[in-house]
Amino acid sequence: MLDSSRLLPYTRTMPTEPRTLQEAILYFADPENCMHYLLAHRPEWKNGVVCPTCDSKDVGFIASRRMWQCKNRHPKSQFSVKVGTIMEDSAIGLDKWLVAIWMQTNSRNGVSSWEIHRSLGITQKCAWHMLHRIRLAMQDDLSGGTLSGEVEVDESYIGGKARNMHRSRKRRMQITCGRKVGKTVVLGILERETESKPKRIRATVVPDAQKLTIAPEVYAHVEPGSQIHSDEHGNNWRMDDRYIHNIVNHLETYVQGNVHTNTLENFWSLLKRGLAGTYVAVEPFHLFRYVDERAFRYNNRRHADGEVMTDSERFSVAVEQIVGRRLTYAELTGKVGEKREGTETVN
Numbered sequence: 001m002l003d004s005s006r007l008l009p010y011t012r013t014m015p016t017e018p019r020t021l022q023e024a025i026l027y028f029a030d031p032e033n034c035m036h037y038l039l040a041h042r043p044e045w046k047n048g049v050v051c052p053t054c055d056s057k058d059v060g061f062i063a064s065r066r067m068w069q070c071k072n073r074h075p076k077s078q079f080s081v082k083v084g085t086i087m088e089d090s091a092i093g094l095d096k097w098l099v100a101i102w103m104q105t106n107s108r109n110g111v112s113s114w115e116i117h118r119s120l121g122i123t124q125k126c127a128w129h130m131l132h133r134i135r136l137a138m139q140d141d142l143s144g145g146t147l148s149g150e151v152e153v154d155e156s157y158i159g160g161k162a163r164n165m166h167r168s169r170k171r172r173m174q175i176t177c178g179r180k181v182g183k184t185v186v187l188g189i190l191e192r193e194t195e196s197k198p199k200r201i202r203a204t205v206v207p208d209a210q211k212l213t214i215a216p217e218v219y220a221h222v223e224p225g226s227q228i229h230s231d232e233h234g235n236n237w238r239m240d241d242r243y244i245h246n247i248v249n250h251l252e253t254y255v256q257g258n259v260h261t262n263t264l265e266n267f268w269s270l271l272k273r274g275l276a277g278t279y280v281a282v283e284p285f286h287l288f289r290y291v292d293e294r295a296f297r298y299n300n301r302r303h304a305d306g307e308v309m310t311d312s313e314r315f316s317v318a319v320e321q322i323v324g325r326r327l328t329y330a331e332l333t334g335k336v337g338e339k340r341e342g343t344e345t346v347n
């Protein structure tokens with residue numbers, strides 16, 4: 001027998017934001033929750049939805065279509081919550097987008113387009129485009145300012161088995177990369193952690209490891225007067241006028257007191273492990289996107305005060321960066337101007 005006095009009246013309370021992948025799948029299965037979440041994490045709409053075309057605040061919501069209608073007369077007067085984000089023009093539902101963002105930001109080594117294809121039931125090609133757009137959202141917005149204190153600078157050579165490469169590409173790589181045939185150069189600049197802040201990295205694909213390439217990157221990212229630690233290759237781009245430049249000679253030793261690049265070495269091994277394990281083949285052309293992805297996860301392990309970041313918080317950082325970033329399939333494949341294939345209509 002049911003004790004009727006224990007039955008509570010039915011009320012629909014807004015569920016709290018998800019904390020795990022399982023909660024995220026359940027939460028974002030409800031379109032209302034997707035809208036609620038995206039509106040709450042879209043800073044420029046904090047004081048109300050604004051028409052992206054004419055900046056008018058005089059917009060009405062069409063509940064049946066989950067779209068807004070601008071009261072001014074102009075093209076594109078109807079728009080959805082996807083407008084102006086990496087999801088614009090995508091026919092894939094918010095439920096799948098948000099779960100894909102969750103998986104991509106929180107899995108240790110990233111997820112492959114095949115995994116997204118199988119998990120979410122979209123085509124692999126579609127998943128590939130989707131993941132690259134999520135990587136764009138994961139790109140550092142550099143709002144943290146320049147790096148300072150003790151900074152490790154080192155380059156790493158990634159990928160490229162030359163024998164698997166087409167002859168014309170091999171020739172192109174030889175011209176651009178010099179002595180390391182078929183390898184892509186990634187420059188890493190890492191600020192060591194201190195008691196008051198966690199370590200953070202800026203990593204970027206560069207055409208070569210010459211001084212003319214490396215010096216402007218270091219200038220742009222490192223505060224003058226900082227201590228720079230590099231290996232003997234740093235002799236090629238010394239900038240003693242701006243920095244205290246310490247060099248450890250790897251042929252002799254890997255560490256001289258605090259002069260080493262071990263923290264950065266650790267990042268390189270994470271990057272290479274992810275590339276080898278999750279992504280079978282990465283074109284040099286796309287490598288920077290995988291570097292951005294890895295740097296995002298590295299930089300979002302802890303809050304500025306050292307507190308460990310939760311999956312939910314890391315996810316929200318990425319969602320807040322989806323606005324104002326676009327990457328079309330044509331841009332991604334370098335086929336700008338060609339007719340777009342109908343991959344976005346899947347589901």
Ligand SMILES: [Zn+2]
Pocket residue numbers: 051052053054055056070071072074077
């Ligand atoms: Zn308008």
